[in-house]
Amino acid sequence: MEPTTHTIDAKGMKLGRLATQIAHLLMEKNSPHFTRNKKNGVKVSIINASKLSITEGRIAETTYVRYSGYPGALKKENLDSLRERRGIGEVIKRAVKGMIPNNKLRPDMLKGLSITE
Numbered sequence: 355m356e357p358t359t360h361t362i363d364a365k366g367m368k369l370g371r372l373a374t375q376i377a378h379l380l381m382e383k384n385s386p387h388f389t390r391n392k393k394n395g396v397k398v399s400i401i402n403a404s405k406l407s408i409t410e411g412r413i414a415e416t417t418y419v420r421y422s423g424y425p426g427a428l429k430k431e432n433l434d435s436l437r438e439r440r441g442i443g444e445v446i447k448r449a450v451k452g453m454i455p456n457n458k459l460r461p462d463m464l465k466g467l468s469i470t471e
Contacts, residue, residue, distance in 0.1 A: 357395030358382075364446075365402040372406065373449035380454060380463045393459060397466045403442050404471040408433070418448065443469035 360379050364372055378384060382394040416433040437445055446469055454460050 357397055358385075359397045359399070361399050361401065363402055364400050365405040366407050369406060369408055369412065369445070369449055372400075373446065373453055376400070376446075376450045376467065377453035380450070380466055390455075391459075393462055395466075396463075397468070400446065400467070400469045403446060403469050406442060406446070442471060 362372070362375065376398055379398050380396055382388055382396050385394075413434050414432070418431045418433070418436055419428065421428050431439075433445060447464065447467065450467060451460070451464060454463055
């Protein structure tokens with residue numbers, strides 16, 4: 355079976371709705387050949403990611419947390435600073451990563467995602 359390619363225009367879409375649609379396509383749940391335990395060759399490309407609609411409340415309240423394991427090394431970052439530092443593509447990738455099952459196929463699914471700002 356040859357890999358399937360999907361293109362999504364993110365202009366005016368909400369972040370959560372877009373991430374849900376991307377995760378659904380990456381897991382290939384729209385296909386009659388859906389299986390949870392097999393790799394698929396699905397590619398999803400996002401265009402106009404910079405024109406994504408994110409509300410002011412979402413920008414203010416969304417916080418990304420990471421912890422290295424050392425005492426005092428808890429780092430918090432809000433959505434706005436992450437978007438300035440890494441771009442809107444990283445925000446979309448983190449949203450999609452949270453919607454895909456945490457198993458050995460997750461990295462391969464995320465490799466099929468390409469974002470164009």
